Amino acid sequence: MTLLSTGTDYETLAARFRPIFERISDESVAREINRTLPYEPIRWLKEAGFGTVRLPREKGGDGASLPQLFHLLSELAEADSNLPQALRAHFAFVEDQLNRPDSAQRDRWFNRFLDGEIVGSGWTETGDVALGDVITKVTPVENGWRLTGEKFYSTGALFADWIDVFARRSDTGGDVIALVSTHQSEVERVDDWDGFGQRLTGSGSTRFRDAFVEHEHVIDFAERFRYQTAFYQQVLLATLAGIGRAIERDAANGVKNRRRVYSHGNASAVRDDAQVLQIVGQISSWVFAVEATVERASQALQAAYEVHADTDPAAIVQANERAEVASSQAQVVASELIPRAATELFNALGASDTRTSKALDRHWRNARTIASHNPVIYKNRSIGNWRVNGVSPVYLWQIGNGS
Template sequence: MSTQTEISHVLHQPAWAAARASRFKQRFAAVLTDIARGAIAREEERRLPFAELEQLKDAGFTRATLPEELGGGGASLSEGLELLSHLAQHEPNLAQVLRSHFALIERQILAPPSSARDRVLARIASGAVYGNASHERSSAQVGSLETRVRAHGDGYVLSGTKYYSTGTLYADWVSVSAVDEEGEFVGVAVDTRSPGVTRADDWNGFGQRLTGSGTTVFDEVRVPAHDVTHRTGSAPGHGGAYVQLVLLAALNGIGRAIVSDAIEFVTRRTRVYSNGSGATAASDPIVLETIGELSALSYQADAALQSAVAALQDSHDLQAADADPRAIDEAVARGDVATAHAQIVVVTAVLDAATKLFDIGGASATDRSRGLDRHWRNARTIATHNPHRNKAKAIGDLLVNGTPLSNSWLTGEAAG
């Protein structure tokens, strides 16, 4: 790789991945290549990818999984997740930025017909991007929130402070979790241009630095009644598994990028060791073995992810067909288990590859302009979401004690 702050122009697209969502990959190839070129420089300069997200919107990427009859691209669930892997290979920050956006599309297209559903889908069809503001760094205990909505005239007023509000910095609309005056959980859709909305770029993680996963403040924000949804019970759904699969898709893209960068580094490398095993890096069997191992780790991550994606595609298809509730319940449960297994495999494989990557070269591989360290930092940061150690414990509890997996994960202060 050159010492310029650009991502590799080598795109590792193995046969098992190249065929997936190929028509969409071709459609977005030019914009993704352009976005990739400045990814390392953006991170070094903390230059937020507002312009790059606009490129994706203009190209139709943010509407890819919206049904064609609703103004979208018509990509299936599995095609959409492959597209997110492909985006992450070029720029993993943007893949995570769009996590809540694509999860919202998935929920809405499976939701019963309603004016609220029509409103959200119409906004997305017109190019709007949704963010998320669910979690807090407040004193609220697990399962409760300090963000509140109260009735005001013919609408509501929202107040509260959220953190880990990934994507909201870039979003046109944000989905907010809050509690109403009766203590019931509600969902609130907020136009981010509304008076009283403040978005801060204060996410300080060492990886995924440009996801905008920081603070969003809602100070007496007025919200129309039709943008407040009271939760009156939940039908079977795979929403929890889907949002985790978006993160695994991002990790999977990082795994492919690791192989791409390794190939380019070795093919351009002219320096060798006196005690090396080849006349060039490209002919050194130890280096070649390392690249083969990196490819195998990427293959492992990809296979695990696709197994879980197939399970969720089955769940999606049954729900879309309004199948028997018992069949849907069983499909959702299979999806939860498959996703938990995939999380353990993908996280382990990609983090292993991100470390082994440095075995392809000497100290020059650590040159900051190459940005090879970004793979480990980004993967490690993504892997902290819903820690895979907890998922392993949950799988063990299922197998030994028959305890069903939970499909929702909450955060907050521990009970006193």
């Protein structure tokens, strides 16, 4: 029997986490200004079972659907956009387990999640790496594997108990995923992420010096869940939607509470100035459009998840293709509108709101950083090729030095 997470009562689920989101939001500006990594907020979320919301109820989770997960991540991103991205690899690995047959090994992972353990990312290599090459290697040893190499953009790894590492087998040359425990001295995590946005995601360098990997924790990469590319993108889109919610919130509150007016304005109070209200309305409408677009893409991913055990291969291919296209279309919309909203915010406010003590610039910096992931220009081309020529979208890709 296949256990599926098809949804729960969202308001009941969200009510459990909203007090935590509020605490996270209260300190988000201070963390941004002081560059304080969110170890404590991550702990609050772990202790509340946030990492298990997708697990089936029969396995101790909440049985949340993918639209519910992504909506919850948007609420979290409104509080602090670093946190959903820091947890992206965790939820992707949970999704991978949800797509696997029921087994004792899967139950062990579920129990780890229920104990509060989370997974970070270790996929991308930088430096002198040729396109298609993987320098990080796993080597079989008598009682398991040894992992050697270095990764960058290791999002969430600083907070994680496990790291999901893309590697290559030294014996067969096959590409694999290695799940390595961070609780060993052979795993070194370095806080050297220097991007201008999303500065607190726990990204940076991770080095593996003959780190031990259990025998069953090396998985053929080809066995990963089919809609993984769309899923990873969808977490970023939910984060962009959450940033939009924060922009809308700060625009409305800023205008409502602003007392200084210009002599050539349209009212004696900013909250009554028709031009300023028009800007807030425009921001609100852009955010509404992004949230609706992200929701529709989330539904396409849920369909791909629910069909994963289908006996009809054509139905599986079709659902996954629709999920990838929907995620790409949502990326095009969100990557355009949310950075625009973050800029327009300052037309609703004033020069005093550019002070670093308010950190309102974080919205644009964070949105622009997220929108730079997985180049949107290629998504537009892929969507067009699908609509015109029926060419399947690009599901997986690599990055490296070209010839």
